[in-house]
Amino acid sequence: MTTIMISHLFLQNYWWIIVSLLASLLVFLMFVQGGQSFIFTLPGSEMQKTMIVNTVGRKWDLTFTTLVTFGGAFFASFPLFYATSFGGAYWVWIAILFSFILQAVAYEFRSKPNNVFGQNTFDIFLLLNGALGPLLIGIAVATFFTGSQFSLDNMNRVRWATSWYGLEAVLDVRNLALGLAVLFLSRVNGLLYIVNSIDDEDLKKRALERLPLNTILFLIPFLFFVIAILLSKGFAADPATGTISFERFKYLHNLLQMPLVLIIFLAGVAGVLYGLFIAIFKKNDYSVWFTSLGTILTVFAVFMLAGFNGTSFYPSAYDLQSSLTIRNASSSEFTLRTMMYVSFLIPFVIAYIWYAWKSINVNKITDEEMNLNEHKY
Amino acid sequence: MFLINYLNHQITMTENIDLTLLDWSRAQFALTAIYHWLFVPLTLGLSFLVAIMETIYVRTGREEWRKITRFWMTLFGINFAIGVATGIILEFEFGTNWSNYSWFVGDIFGAPLAVEGIVAFFLESTFIAVMFFGWHKVSKKFHLFSTWLVAIGSNLSALWILVANGWMQNPVGMVFNPETARNEMISFWAVLFNQVSVDKFLHTLSSSYLLASMFVVGISSWFLIRKREGYMARRSILVAAVFGILASLMTAYTGDESARIISKVQPVKFAAMEALSEGKTNAGLVAFGVLKDSENKIGETKLKDFIIKIEFPGLLSILTAGDRDAFVPGIADLVKGNHQYKLISFEEKKSRGEMARKALMDYKSAVKSGDSQERDSLKGLFSTQSFQDNYFRYFGYSSVEKAEDVIPNISGTFYSFHLMVVLGFFFILLFSLALFYLFKGTLAQNRWFLWVCLLSIPLPYIASELGWIVAELGRQPWIIQDLMPVSKAVSNISSGSVIATFFIFAALFTTLLIAEVSIMVKQIKNGPKH
Numbered sequence: 001m002t003t004i005m006i007s008h009l010f011l012q013n014y015w016w017i018i019v020s021l022l023a024s025l026l027v028f029l030m031f032v033q034g035g036q037s038f039i040f041t042l043p044g045s046e047m048q049k050t051m052i053v054n055t056v057g058r059k060w061d062l063t064f065t066t067l068v069t070f071g072g073a074f075f076a077s078f079p080l081f082y083a084t085s086f087g088g089a090y091w092v093w094i095a096i097l098f099s100f101i102l103q104a105v106a107y108e109f110r111s112k113p114n115n116v117f118g119q120n121t122f123d124i125f126l127l128l129n130g131a132l133g134p135l136l137i138g139i140a141v142a143t144f145f146t147g148s149q150f151s152l153d154n155m156n157r158v159r160w161a162t163s164w165y166g167l168e169a170v171l172d173v174r175n176l177a178l179g180l181a182v183l184f185l186s187r188v189n190g191l192l193y194i195v196n197s198i199d200d201e202d203l204k205k206r207a208l209e210r211l212p213l214n215t216i217l218f219l220i221p222f223l224f225f226v227i228a229i230l231l232s233k234g235f236a237a238d239p240a241t242g243t244i245s246f247e248r249f250k251y252l253h254n255l256l257q258m259p260l261v262l263i264i265f266l267a268g269v270a271g272v273l274y275g276l277f278i279a280i281f282k283k284n285d286y287s288v289w290f291t292s293l294g295t296i297l298t299v300f301a302v303f304m305l306a307g308f309n310g311t312s313f314y315p316s317a318y319d320l321q322s323s324l325t326i327r328n329a330s331s332s333e334f335t336l337r338t339m340m341y342v343s344f345l346i347p348f349v350i351a352y353i354w355y356a357w358k359s360i361n362v363n364k365i366t367d368e369e370m371n372l373n374e375h376k377y
Numbered sequence: 378m379f380l381i382n383y384l385n386h387q388i389t390m391t392e393n394i395d396l397t398l399l400d401w402s403r404a405q406f407a408l409t410a411i412y413h414w415l416f417v418p419l420t421l422g423l424s425f426l427v428a429i430m431e432t433i434y435v436r437t438g439r440e441e442w443r444k445i446t447r448f449w450m451t452l453f454g455i456n457f458a459i460g461v462a463t464g465i466i467l468e469f470e471f472g473t474n475w476s477n478y479s480w481f482v483g484d485i486f487g488a489p490l491a492v493e494g495i496v497a498f499f500l501e502s503t504f505i506a507v508m509f510f511g512w513h514k515v516s517k518k519f520h521l522f523s524t525w526l527v528a529i530g531s532n533l534s535a536l537w538i539l540v541a542n543g544w545m546q547n548p549v550g551m552v553f554n555p556e557t558a559r560n561e562m563i564s565f566w567a568v569l570f571n572q573v574s575v576d577k578f579l580h581t582l583s584s585s586y587l588l589a590s591m592f593v594v595g596i597s598s599w600f601l602i603r604k605r606e607g608y609m610a611r612r613s614i615l616v617a618a619v620f621g622i623l624a625s626l627m628t629a630y631t632g633d634e635s636a637r638i639i640s641k642v643q644p645v646k647f648a649a650m651e652a653l654s655e656g657k658t659n660a661g662l663v664a665f666g667v668l669k670d671s672e673n674k675i676g677e678t679k680l681k682d683f684i685i686k687i688e689f690p691g692l693l694s695i696l697t698a699g700d701r702d703a704f705v706p707g708i709a710d711l712v713k714g715n716h717q718y719k720l721i722s723f724e725e726k727k728s729r730g731e732m733a734r735k736a737l738m739d740y741k742s743a744v745k746s747g748d749s750q751e752r753d754s755l756k757g758l759f760s761t762q763s764f765q766d767n768y769f770r771y772f773g774y775s776s777v778e779k780a781e782d783v784i785p786n787i788s789g790t791f792y793s794f795h796l797m798v799v800l801g802f803f804f805i806l807l808f809s810l811a812l813f814y815l816f817k818g819t820l821a822q823n824r825w826f827l828w829v830c831l832l833s834i835p836l837p838y839i840a841s842e843l844g845w846i847v848a849e850l851g852r853q854p855w856i857i858q859d860l861m862p863v864s865k866a867v868s869n870i871s872s873g874s875v876i877a878t879f880f881i882f883a884a885l886f887t888t889l890l891i892a893e894v895s896i897m898v899k900q901i902k903n904g905p906k907h
Contacts, residue, residue: 058510061502064461069494071468076491079483079559086469087476087868094473094878097466098885104462105889108454114899116892154741155558157477159869331484332554332561342492349499356503356523359515375454375509 009327011336013308015077016326018343020303022070023141024296027182029063030137031292032056034190036103036130037183039123042194042210047367048203050111050376053126055197055365056190057107057377062353064100076339080329081314084158088150089140089166096136103129107377130190131183138182140166142175144306145229145251147317161318174228177221184218185272185295192279192288199364208283215276230255235315237325244312244323254309261304268297398872399864402474405879407849409466411842412886416460418841421535421582422589422624423453424528428521429616435521445609448905449593452897454509459893463886474875478856478866485551485562486541489569493537500530535585536578543574545857546848547642553769555740555759560860573642576635577848583627584844587804588837590621594811595834596901598827601820606904611820614811622808629801633696640697640705643858645783646851648708649790651693654680656707656715661688662696663795668788675712676781681788708787712780723780726859729767730774736764773860782854782862790851793843800840807833 035056043049075082086093102125109115110122149161149168162168169175191207191214198204234250237243247253255262271294279287307313312323330336363369370376427449434442468490471479479486507515507523515523544550550567551560562568594617597610640647648654651663654673666686670679694703704718714722736755743751758764777783811830814820820827854862 058506061461061505062499064465065494065498065502068465068468068498069491071472072487072490072494075472075479075483076487079480079487082472082483082487083476083480086472087474087479087870090473090868090870090874093469097469098881100465101462101885101889104465105458105892108458109892109896112455112896112900113903114895116895117888155477156480157869163871165870165874331487332557335484335488335562338562338565339488339491342488342495345495349495353499353503356507359519360506360510362514372513374512375451 006337006340008330008333008336011333011340012077012326012330014340015073015330015336016303016307016313018346019070019074019077020300020307022066022073023303024299026063026066026070026137027134027185027299028189028292028295029059029066030134030182030186031189031193031288032060032063033103033130033133034183034186034188035194036126036190037187038190038194038210039126039130042191042203042206044202044206047370048200048206050370051198051200051203051365051367052194053107053110053123053377054370055194058360059357060103060107064104067100077331077336078324078326078329079331080152080156081324083156084150084152084324084329085140085148085314088158088160089143089148089169090160091164092136092140092166092169096133096140099129099132099136102126103133111377130186134183134186135179138179139169139175141182141302142172142178142225143169144303144313144315145234146172146174147235147315147323149318150316150322151319152322174225174232177225177228179221181218181222181225184214185222187214188218188276189288189291189295192275192291195279196285196288197361197364199366204283204285208279211276211280215280235312235320235323237310237312237323237327239310242325242328244315244320244325246320250311251305254305254311257309258304261301261308264297264304265301268294268299268301270294271297395872398870398875399867401872401875401879402867403863405474405875405882406470408879409463409470409882409886410845410849412882412890413460413463413467414842414845415838415890416456416463417535418581418585418588418837419456419592420453420460420531421585422587422620423449423456423592424524424531425586426589426593426617426620427453428524428528429620430613431521431524433616435517441608441612444905445612448609449613450508451900452596455893455897455900457505459889462889466882474868474870475856475866476868478861481559481861481866482544482857484559485544485548485568488562488565489537489540493534497530497534497537500526501534502530504530532582535581539578539581540569540571540574542848543571543577544568545855546577546852547571547573547638548857548860552765553759553772555737555756556744558737572638573635576631576638580628580631580635580844583624583631584837584841586624587621587628588841590617590624590808591804591830591837592834593617594621594808595831598830599901600904602824602827602831604821607821609905611815614820615815618808618811618815622805622812625801625804625808629805632798632801637697643852644706645708645711646785646790646847647697648706648711649785649787649851650794650847651705652681652683652787652791653693653705653707654682654709656705656710656718658694658702658704659691660693660705661690662692663688665795665799666791668791673709675709675784676779678781678784680708681791708784712783723774723783726771727774727777730771730776733764733768733772734775736768771859773855773857773862773865776862776865777854785851785853790847793846793850797840797843797847800836800843803833804837804840 035052039049039052043052106122106125110119115122151159151161188211191211195204195207230252231249233246233248236245236247236250255265272291275287275290275294278284307326312325314324314329316322427446430442430446430449434446504523504526507520508527511520511523549571550564551562554561594614597613600606600610652666652668653660654671664687667684668681669684671682673680691701693705694701697703697705706715706718706720710718710720712723714720714725736758740752740755743755807830810826814823814826852858854864856863856866
C-alpha cells in the first residue's frame, strides 16, 4: 500500500514543498541582509554600529547556508530548473552570488587590523549585499509568475532569447515590485530583530522610528504585486498532456481552489501585519516573532501558488511549451525517494539550530560584551 | 599555464562549438576552483587540530592550552570566511556555466549536493557560531562538543562534493533514460562507495590534514625563530607534527591506491601521469624525468619521449597489477587499440558511441511520429545491460571528432603528478625531523630547520593544487568519463558574458586574497592574546 502511495507524483509534490519551505526560511533569514542595509543610516554611534553588525552577523552563516541548501535541493529535485534558470538567467544569478561573496568576507575582515581596504570598504560590502541580495532574489522569484525568455530543445538544452541573460527581468514592473517588497520586508525584519536582540534604549528608539516608513515601502509593492498577479493571466499546465496554456486569473483560481493555501497566505499576511502593529504602536520587543512567522507562511503560500494546481512554476513567456512544471522538471522517482529519506533529517537539523541559537542568544547584546576581549566582527 | 597550453591545443576540436565560450568557461571554473582550494584544506585540517587542542585544554584545565586553542581558532576563522566566499560560486557554476551537464547528470549529482547542504553545511555553520561566540555562554563541554562538530561538519561537506567528482571520473550506479535524455541513479550506495570517490575522499582529507599541520608547524617555527611564545610554539609543533606525520603517511598510502584505481578506470590519464607513450611489460616507475616531443604522432598531436629519466625498473607493472610481466598500456595503445591486450581503438569506440546516439535520435523521432512499437523497442534496448556496457558507455565519443582529441595535456599532467609526489615524500621527512628535534630538545637551537619549516608553508598548497590539476587536466576532454566531453556540457550563453565574469571573479578573489593574507600575517605577528 505504501509503495503505491509514494508515487513519483507524490515525491514531486513532496519536494516542491521542501523547496518552498527552504525558500520561505531563506526570506525570513534575510533579516540579516535587512539589518546590513541599515549599517550607515541606523546607528547613532560607532558602538551602536558594532552592536548591529555583531547582532545580525552572528546569523549570517545560517542565511548563507540556507541559500546554498536551497540551491542544492533545487538542483537535486528539479535539475531542469537548475540547468535552465542558472544557465540562462546568467547575470541575475551571478549578481546575487557576487553580493553574497562580498558578505562572506566582510564580517570576518571588517574590524581586523591590516585589512588593507579599511573597515568602510567592508561595510559597503555589507550594504551592497543587504540591498542587492533581497532585491534580486525577489526579482528572480517574481519570474516564477511573470515568465522568462527561454526555449528548450529536444535534448532539454536551454537557449535564452535575449542577450541580457536574465537582467531583462528588471524591466517588468511586477518583478521589480516583488524585489522591492522582499527588500523592505527584510529591512523591517532586520529592524525588529535588532530591537529584540540588543539591549540599548537609544538604538531601539532609532529603529522604531524607521519602522513606519519601511513598513509602507514594503506594503505598497507587496500589495501591487499580489493584486497584479491575481488579476493577470497565468501559465496553466494540462495535468494529462502537460501542454501549457494561458489561463485568465490563474493564480486567483489557484488560491480559491486550494483553500489551505489561502488560509496559510492570509495567516502569514496577518502575522506580518500584527507584528508590525504591535511594534509601531506598542513598542513591543517580541514583534519580530510574529513578522518572522508571518514571512515564512506567506512565502510558503506564494511558492504553493506557483507550483501546484497544474501550474508552471518556471514559465517561458517566449516559448510556452518550454515552460517547466514540477512534473517535467523533476528528478527520477528513485532519486527523489532516496532524497526523501535524507530529508527526514531536516527536523533534527532545525532542532539543533534552534538549540544552538538559544544558547547564543540567552542574553541581549550589550556594549559591555562588545568591549570584552572576545571574538567580534 | 598548463591550462592555457591545453586550451591552445584544444583549438583543433570542432563540431559547431563556440570555442571561445568553451575556453573561457573552463578558465573560469579553473580559476574559481583553484582559488577555493587555497582555503579549503586549511579549514579541513585546522578544524581538527583546534578540536584536539581544545580537548587537551578541557582535560587538563590548563589556561595555556585555552590560549593556544584560541590563537589557532582566530586564524581558522579568517581562513574559513574566505573559503565560504569562494565556495558558493562553485556550487552555482554547475548551473550557470555547465547547464547541459547539470541536466545530463542532475539526477545523480544533485543528490550529494543536497545532502551536503542538509547534513554538513548546517552542522558547520550552526556550531561555528557557538565555537566563536559561546566561550562564556555555554558550558566547557558543550563548547568542546561544538568545536568537534565544526570539524566533523566541514569534513563531511568535503565528502559529498568529492563523491560527485568521483562519479564524474568513474560514472557508476546509474542508467541512461532516453525519454528524459539523462542519466538516472539506480543505486545510491554504488555512487557513495564508488572506489574512485572513496580513494579521493581519503587522499584529499589526509593531504589537507598534512597541509594544516605544515601551517601550524611553520608558524610556530617563526615564533621560535623570533624567540617568542616558546611554550605555545613547542606545544603546537608537538600536536601538529604528530598529526602531520600520520597524515602524510596516510596521504602516501591513499595516493598509491588512487593511482592504482586510475590505471583501471582512466587508463589514458594514468598513461599521461607517467608520460607513457607506448605500452610495455616490465614498465618502470619514473622517479624523475624531463620530456621532449616525440616523433610518434597521433593525428597532429605529438606524443612524448624522455630527454632523461631515472626510474625504478618494473615497478609500474608491479604497482598496477602486482606482476613484473604485466602490460601497462601507453597512450598509443589506448587510442589506436591493441589486439593482443584486447584494447579497442578510438574509432571503434566512436562508432559504438555513434550507434548509441543514433538509437537515441531514432527514439526521439519515434516519440514524435507516434510510432509506439519502435519507441518501446528502442526504450527496451536502452534498458539492456549489454547495450549500456558495450555501446552507451562510449556515448561521449560520438561528439569527439578526432582521435587526438581524447589525449590530455601530457606534459602538464606528468610534471604536476611528479612534483606532487616528490613534495609528498619531503613532508614525511620534515615532520619526522620536527619530532626528532622536539624530543631531543634541540628544536630551538636548529635555526636552519626552523627556517626550512617556515619556508615550507606554501609547499603543501602547491602539492594540493597540483593534485587537482592531475585529476582534472588528466581527464580531459571528458567532463564525465567517456560519456560527455566538456564541449557538450557548456551553457549556451555569450562568450562575452563569461569573459566578463572571469575577470570580475579574478579581480574580486585576488583582492580578497590580498586582504586575507595581510590580516592573517598581522594576527600571527600579534600572537596569542594574554
